[in-house]
Amino acid sequence: MCGITGLFDTRGQRAIDRSVLQRMNDSQHHRGPDEGSLHLEPGLGLGHRRLSIIDIATGQQPLFNEDGSVVVVFNGEIYNYQSLIPELQALGHVFHTKSDTEVIVHAWESWGEDCVKRFRGMFAFALWDRNRQTFFMARDRLAVKPMFYAVLDDGMLLFGSELKSLLAHGGLKRDIDPLAVEEYFALGYVAEPRTIFTQALKLPPAHTLCWRRGEPMPQPKAYWDVRFSLDNPIGAEEACAELRQRLEESVRLRLIAEVPLGAFLSGGVDSSAVVAMMAGVSSEPVNTCSIGFDDPAFNESAFAQTVADRYKTNHFVETVKSDDFDLIDTLARLYDEPYADSSAIPTYRVCQLARKRVTVALSGDGGDESFGGYRRYRLHLMEERMRSALPPTLRRPLFGLLGKVYPKADWAPRMFRAKTTFEGMARSSVEAYFHSVSILRDPMRDELFSPKFKSALAGYNAQQVFERHAAQAGTEDPLALIQYLDLKTYLVGDINTKVDRASMAHSLEVREPLMDHELVEWLATLPSSLKVRGQEGKYLLKKAMEPKLPDDILYRPKMGFAVPLARWFRGPLKQRVRDAVLGPRLAATGWFNPAYLTHLVEAHQSGARDYSASLWTLLMFEAFLRNVVDGAVAPSPTEPADMVMA
Structure with missing residues (x-):
């Protein structure tokens, strides 16, 4: 289990700033405190934070094939890797480790984009094939492991296990997607492939992204359902x-x-x-x-x-x-x-x-x-x-x-x-x-959002997420x-x-x-x-x-894994809820109806209604604005033993 991150110049071979890649990698130190490594070459930078689980002695990443032309950074586990190793050896591949990571590079060489169909596990990985000038990303079938990416205006692709690694780059715009806000207040999360930021995306479950340098941006491709x-x-x-x-x-x-x-x-x-x-x-x-x-x-x-x-x-x-x-x-x-x-x-x-x-x-x-x-x-x-x-x-x-x-x-x-x-x-x-399943149902969101914000939505409703998937069911x-x-x-x-x-x-x-x-x-x-x-x-x-x-x-x-929100918001968190929901940060967005925010707080705290789920949703949105949008996401401590692989 690890954290991965990196940059890929989709248009050429611009030099990658090592300090930027290091910063992106350090932001995910918590995902892999055991080791940290970088690989840089013209137009490509890969970062990896390792939590050592399998093949502790020789499973370091980024990991290469026999001649160094294919390199991968990988987060997750390929549970059937032991059965794939002899099959790949029979095809002529030579293994230098006993790790599931090495299976990925050799599977790519033999089976190309279809390699993911052979893997049984939870995974997100990014792979560079220098001979084919191809960058390849993949995510497991049920999205157990995350993968975020963004393409900047200059054609540089950023990716990472967590959104904070993209933010650590410094070039990602923090413009909030109003459609993502609509999804959040309906569902309590931002649905794939959207993220809260307009410029960033999640790679959907059971999808790959295969990009040959110099070609137009491809669309993610499904490999399973x-x-x-x-x-x-x-x-x-x-x-x-x-x-x-x-x-x-x-x-x-x-x-x-x-x-x-x-x-x-x-x-x-x-x-x-x-x-x-x-x-x-x-x-x-x-x-x-x-x-x-x-x-x-x-x-x-x-x-x-x-x-x-x-x-x-x-x-x-x-x-x-x-x-x-x-x-x-x-x-x-x-x-x-x-x-x-x-x-x-x-x-x-x-x-x-x-x-x-x-x-x-x-x-x-x-x-x-x-x-x-x-x-x-x-x-x-x-x-x-x-x-x-x-x-x-x-x-x-x-x-x-x-x-x-x-x-x-x-x-x-x-x-x-x-x-x-x-x-x-x-x-x-x-x-x-x-x-x-909606936290704030349609009539509530209609009252919650201001006319200005509804205009930005241009008629979009989070129900479209469900309709899109239902059409494929x-x-x-x-x-x-x-x-x-x-x-x-x-x-x-x-x-x-x-x-x-x-x-x-x-x-x-x-x-x-x-x-x-x-x-x-x-x-x-x-x-x-x-x-x-x-x-x-x-x-x-x-x-x-x-x-x-x-x-x-x-x-x-x-029973479920619940917490007593209703009681918190009428007791120990009473003032914090008022300060957050009725305070200056939400008001500054211009996205919310102040009268309805007041109604939610007053009706809940008086005991007339139970608006605990709605108030928690607002509380966490306000915390996101303060901690992520307004301030840089604090990077994890840097591991002093980091090394650069060239």
Whole structure:
């Protein structure tokens, strides 16, 4: 696991300023504190920060092929590299290391752009082929690892694992993209391929960018997609057995390391399943890490302890105070662009705990998307059944009217909170799902934004992100469609972003067995009835794990990794919220309606409404403006042993 960065002159062979490249590389020191190296040649500069995991002795980067004509910087893990080495050796390639990185340069030589199709893992890499005068970037199928890039006005391409490395160059404009702001306030993150800055982009999941020097800028090219065929005739019992085999294989692949390795254990189904599988294939007790909260409403540590006891793991627990809100500015600097998932706080803390014990941790991330675990899936399917019972010509006007006139009753018992359901019933499937996952829904954003900002949007709505992906989904199955949307949006923009930044802030590698692309592909062949059955989500995973986990782990209500925002904003953070939301920095943008900002604060703090998610989104946006836009992102400390490779 590492940090990569660099520059590529797309038009010629201008000299690369070593001090600039060094600064870009130093900004990501936290991603790789063990070693740092640079490679410079005319028109190209590559930087690498190394967190040593595999082939510690000889796996340094940038790494070259036999004659030095191909060089790569790589972040991630190629889990099937050991099986690819003999295949490449049979094709005549000579290996000088035992690292997965060297597989990339030889695979490029033999298979060109299609090399990525042979890799099973999480990866982002940039490669230069001097003989072909070709620069090549790639990102893994589910975007576990990040890749940012920008092309400056003079034709210089910048890239990096984090946006801060591009900002450290000094030439990237900090002009904010209004369309990215719209996406952020709808979704809580800026969706791929956009970034918060107009000039910078994210390489989308499962895409490559291949640029021959001197040619016009190419478009990123997709090399993979998941297809929900739902046509596997397998029975439930056979599916459970095959799932256990596939989970075991996925976990086993992710246990290769030359450093201490463990797992996150929350006590939920996904992380517990991963730990159970690890225990079954490990010769030593598994190291597990959990955090508890001093507020019982958010504390799952007892469930984690149950799993730890069953499998006799080396279990480490730390309790986090429920008023752990001193990370706001730290998170703003860490994420480089606005990011509004408040579970970033406990995620940061559990990574901090894990790094005290291990260098690599396996997680249960990705299970909800592929197995059908989110509560919103069950609600959406219920609405879909109601939507299909009425023709759109009747349904839209009837429920549209009910949605407008029915009061929003956050204070009422759940059965009386029908406004959201009515609004959803008036929409198409994609519109309704976007509406259900939005932090500030369309009517709220309409009130939030000023006329000036709406003019800059020119009619753009973040729903277009979902519509673009839905057009590629290839399925009309109600569950499969929203699973596909989440795999393309929420998993990438929220979950993987959160875990990558939080873990790498502590120089911790996190591996994701439930996001193995072969497992995801197989699950997509199974009928939706094996994922959500009645009111039970993750049906297949739970049934498959019944021999390995107790029912009170498998079938208890999902808690999630939450923090008590509503209470914070009426108590210890009351003044901070007022200062941020109603203060000069947001006002200076001219993008927001001051009267609506005041309404959000006053209504929440009086107890009339729960606007905690909206206020957190505004709080983090204000922190981003202060920490990133107004001030330079502070680089990490420089590693004194850095070397230059020429």
